[in-house]
Amino acid sequence: MGEWRTMTLQIMVMLLIMVVRVSSEATVKSCETTVESQTFGKCRYFSLLESTLWWTYDTDKNSMDFAFRTKPASKGGWVGWGINPNTTGMVGTQAVIAFQHSNGSMVAMTYNVVKPPNEQEPSALSFPVSIINSTINDGTITIFASLVLPSKKTAVSHTWQVGGEVKGVVPQSHPLAPANLNSFGPLDLLSGVTAPAGPVGAMPPTTKTTPPSTPASSSNSAIHLSLPVLAFSSSLFLCFLLHLR
Template sequence: MARLLLVLVATTMLLLAAGATAQQHGCENATFQAGRSFERCHTLPVLEASLYWTYHAANGTAEIAFRAQSNATGWVAWGINPSASGGMAGSNVFVASLGGSGAVSVLTTILKTTSPTLDNTTLSFAVPVPPTAEYAAGAYTIYVTVALPGNSTQQNTVWQAGPLSGGAIMAHLMSGPNLQSVKRQDFLSG
């Protein structure tokens, strides 16, 4: 009987600890600028990032907020790779970084290779609302509305983080979590 009681107490404590950890690291309690809100969220598996979205079936768009931890001398990026292969090469991405004036800018680019030139370009899918971003409390948040490629709710997504040098975006690490930051995302069911 004492052993059963000990097991029950230990199990209860583990469940409570897991719940507290999930609340601290989960995405459900996030707040956003200007009262924005999103219907769904996922805490992404690497790079201390989360994805929030609302899918609009009527027009095939998704309102998205991507949030990732970074220091002010870093950058973060999130994007969709419309090709069947997924991965970084071929991805259409939004890159947020702090400029010299302290304002956050968003660069849109298509990563043609795994060692891309980051030129500001029009993406291969519609972005009906210009992207914006903010930096607060040690994290960047990128806000974007996209027409999901192929009108499909299933998309290959990528995200990344790296350093700045003199305001210029530098290459991210080529190991560990930086190579694991890909996910097949379902914007309809989550």
């Protein structure tokens, strides 16, 4: 009888720990719409490369103000985000890449990614980009920029990437880990719907700007509600079994 009670208590504790861990993870991986005193209309967190994208889309000007934040692959490395106006993936991406110069200053430049790795010099993009800035805090780099989209389409293909080395102003090759190879996908600037194209999926994000009726917030709410209910129900069932014994 004593062994049965001990086992029951252990199972109940394990269920409670599982609920706390999952809830904490979901809270950490959600994102706020304000970054470094700048507020944007939407934001999305990507588990691939542990990155966050903020943006505000102006329908009248067909423009996009954005911020992108993640850590380089190693100290002295680079981070980048961009839009591929013609296809998906890295080649053809119109990117803004940032890194810390050897003198400690931050550098953010545009790159039309059409050349092989280690050869891509800074270059003009196929659409206007302005107000480029970048910051670094505890090794994490944040890029700020504004761009005018190449067409009236609000659904774009975006790419984000990190690397571990910069020679001069030329970013060197990024790692070939699954997260690096799959860090691209569709992005709807109006709805905020996005998903990586590769097999490694990002966690469905939550933001303050997502209406409760949208699939993203509904699925998250279902997860948050179902896990505590499951744990509570299981606990009641185990207590019932214990009473029968």
